[in-house]
Amino acid sequence: MKQNQKILFTLILITIFSLSSISAITSASLYDRDSFTVRAINYLALGSQITGIYDSFPVTGASVLYTFNQIDRSSLNEKQKALYDKIKNNLNKSANLINSSDGFSSNIQLPITFESFLYETSDNSKLKYYELNNQFKDISPWFDFRTQLYFSNNVFGYTQFAIKDKLNYSLRDDASNFDLNLKSLFSIPKGGTSFEIYQPYKIGISIGDEHYNFQLGKNRLSMGSGISGNFFIGDNFIKQDYFSFSLLSPIFSYTLNVTQFDQQDSSLNFASISFNGKQQYRVMHKVKVNLLKNLSLDVYQGAIYQVDSLNYRMIIPFMYVHNYFNFKDRKIISEGDEANNILGFQTKWVLSKSNEINFIVTFDQIQVFESGEEFPQAYGILFNYKRSKTLGDGIVNESIEAVYTSPYLYLNEKYDKNSDSSYTLNYNYDHIVGNNYGSNDEIGYSGYYYGPDTILLNYNYKYYDVDDWSLGSSLTLRIHGTKGINYNNDDNNGDIIDEVLSNIIVGTPETIISFTPNGSIKLSNNLFISSYLSINYIKNHYNDTSNDSFYNIQGKIKVKLNLF
Numbered sequence: 001m002k003q004n005q006k007i008l009f010t011l012i013l014i015t016i017f018s019l020s021s022i023s024a025i026t027s028a029s030l031y032d033r034d035s036f037t038v039r040a041i042n043y044l045a046l047g048s049q050i051t052g053i054y055d056s057f058p059v060t061g062a063s064v065l066y067t068f069n070q071i072d073r074s075s076l077n078e079k080q081k082a083l084y085d086k087i088k089n090n091l092n093k094s095a096n097l098i099n100s101s102d103g104f105s106s107n108i109q110l111p112i113t114f115e116s117f118l119y120e121t122s123d124n125s126k127l128k129y130y131e132l133n134n135q136f137k138d139i140s141p142w143f144d145f146r147t148q149l150y151f152s153n154n155v156f157g158y159t160q161f162a163i164k165d166k167l168n169y170s171l172r173d174d175a176s177n178f179d180l181n182l183k184s185l186f187s188i189p190k191g192g193t194s195f196e197i198y199q200p201y202k203i204g205i206s207i208g209d210e211h212y213n214f215q216l217g218k219n220r221l222s223m224g225s226g227i228s229g230n231f232f233i234g235d236n237f238i239k240q241d242y243f244s245f246s247l248l249s250p251i252f253s254y255t256l257n258v259t260q261f262d263q264q265d266s267s268l269n270f271a272s273i274s275f276n277g278k279q280q281y282r283v284m285h286k287v288k289v290n291l292l293k294n295l296s297l298d299v300y301q302g303a304i305y306q307v308d309s310l311n312y313r314m315i316i317p318f319m320y321v322h323n324y325f326n327f328k329d330r331k332i333i334s335e336g337d338e339a340n341n342i343l344g345f346q347t348k349w350v351l352s353k354s355n356e357i358n359f360i361v362t363f364d365q366i367q368v369f370e371s372g373e374e375f376p377q378a379y380g381i382l383f384n385y386k387r388s389k390t391l392g393d394g395i396v397n398e399s400i401e402a403v404y405t406s407p408y409l410y411l412n413e414k415y416d417k418n419s420d421s422s423y424t425l426n427y428n429y430d431h432i433v434g435n436n437y438g439s440n441d442e443i444g445y446s447g448y449y450y451g452p453d454t455i456l457l458n459y460n461y462k463y464y465d466v467d468d469w470s471l472g473s474s475l476t477l478r479i480h481g482t483k484g485i486n487y488n489n490d491d492n493n494g495d496i497i498d499e500v501l502s503n504i505i506v507g508t509p510e511t512i513i514s515f516t517p518n519g520s521i522k523l524s525n526n527l528f529i530s531s532y533l534s535i536n537y538i539k540n541h542y543n544d545t546s547n548d549s550f551y552n553i554q555g556k557i558k559v560k561l562n563l564f
Helices: 002-020 036-047 061-070 078-098 183-187
Strands: 104-109 111-121 143-151 155-165 176-180 195-208 212-219 240-247 252-261 279-292 295-307 339-352 355-364 378-391 394-405 415-417 423-425 432-437 440-445 454-465 469-480 510-524 527-539 550-562
Touching: 036 061, 036 078, 036 378, 036 394, 061 078, 078 394, 111 143, 252 432
Parallel strands: none
Antiparallel strands: 104 143, 111 176, 111 550, 143 155, 155 195, 195 212, 212 240, 240 252, 252 279, 279 295, 295 339, 339 355, 355 378, 378 394, 394 454, 415 423, 432 440, 454 469, 469 510, 510 527, 527 550
């Protein structure tokens, strides 16, 4: 209890300090990874050969503005200058919004979204949940209410209440599947309750200035420069309850992110949500050093913990936690097995104007000496090349990404010993986490979306006509072995398949090739339309050579109307 009181007292001091310091910018406002402002500023940063916005999302207005201020307008071409002026005007509007006489202002949005989905397979096969291009986390609520509150220039608050269909891990049995994100509306006259009201869908507060930031809330998180996913914090969930603290400077930046997940049982289900008993925490430290204006190095280290309460030793920067839990030759859970650690490095290098490369490597349960331990070395490697250029009245973004994750990445395979001397896998010591939504569970990897035992190659092309319309396509080859979460389509139970790790990919590889053209258009300030069509070729489905190869088509049309 005394420890919790110390933490609360520290947060109160941070709040008091924030309210007493007034800056001239919207330092505490937050931006999502896919926001137009972030995309545009990162593109302009390439044009000035600098590394871009700090990639821990949601990112603060201070970080966004710092990168924007580093852009040399004179080094840009005419199209880029026009985009630069547009972003500057938008940022000025945001600054003026909170410079009211009483230091308080608000912004209200009320969007209504219609989405239709098409799933069709050549042999009527059902697909695994994680094979759907349109994940449940990405299906828009058909109704939500959003507010943004500003106090002075250093405090930003937000809420979002939403009505969304219940989570569904399986597809319908018919060959041609057509679905709507608002199908729950049609069940109301029949007395059905197939929708869930998320209260809140997102909520949080951000406090800080250009030197530090504190966030507390529930939001989509991401940490890293990956395209198909991130090793350290992936945006794989609708919401993550978290707090974070960041120190920001032109040369050195540090972020602590602590996320609490619901505990899962031996079948990867969540029986209840409770403050009592053991809790599952993900603690991640990130240190970023700008070696040059076009070269940066990031160091990540953290762990998944299963403990009774948050311990101050988890959040001490630079304190590598390896020695607290990594016991060799010991699979049965015993005292001292509190966590599963992870360590990683990222290098970002802007080679020239419009060209950037990122190299990321991560190690899970790394051991300095290996002498017959039951936990083999586990690692992941990610490399991507990004290119941006001006074309006509718009911007072209291209990227190539290659990813390899070893079969044991994220997996600890700690066992509980039962009363009958049998053993049950305990997923709470793996980087497999999730959330409970009443009668539904959302389960996935804490980091890279596809998890271990994966080889992925991806090419993306996107043309943006400023923010009025876009057109693009994606081509992906993914090879996945048998290691990882094996979802059951019907009851969402799972298991980790245990095989000898003698190959790069374990067992029979499942191969998926996907081609996905996509586009979007802004018809007015309040009306947006987007769509995609994904054509997939699947071989050795469920890692089984007896399954015939088949084609699968998935598509989506989204219409979004902002009433305010």
